[in-house]
Amino acid sequence: MTTPNLRDRYLQDSINTASPAKLLIMLYDRLILDLTHSEEALRKDDRELAHEKISHAQEIVLELRVTLNLEAWEGAPGLANLYGFILTELIGANITRDPDRVAGCRKLLEPLRDAWREAAVAGAQG
Template sequence: MYSNLAYNTYAQNNIGVESPEKLIQMMYEGILRFNMQAKRSIIDHDIEKKTYWINRSNAVISELINILDYNQGDISHYLSGLYTYQLRLLVEANIYNDSTKIDEVSQVFKGLLDAWKESTDVANQL
């Protein structure tokens, strides 16, 4: 299953990761890198690579959905819906070779990454 693969890959490649907060940050950054590669593959008309990179992003987003803690309140439900919508956009980008959908997903994850960094920095300062 993609979701376990994504988590295991990040865990194995980053043995020195000390906190779940850092892992989430790395997952967001991974999505941004994979999307950049997928967009480049669309421009290059490389269907195989486009599919590969979009699948990598999908795997990470699926893992983000799987690790949500619904005991933490409404934010988990909001993120679940947001992540699911991003998966849908990536599927559409893959089907229609639409790099604007990839850009939209990347914008969302840039915003999430910035917010995540800010919130974890504040929490670490307390």
């Protein structure tokens, strides 16, 4: 098996065996990474890479939105609205090639990622 195949297999195994909390954190980590890379690409006028990363970020936000159980807790509808806002901003950023809009989305999502990470740790500790 080649190195790329081993890496892909490892990643797939990591996803398949991850807890729901770990999967959520993995999604947020990748989302933040995509936003960081797209912001950098826009600042360097690399439109192709920026579009690719923003599009992938949009897919992640959509996944987070559709899997959100609105009945699970009272904050869920607000989070759903935030995801809708983020999607609108990312679409606008992609059209206008605005790195500041991407940065604004990242700044909104980083504290959420950190909060989910802290909640997962607290849940794992009992």
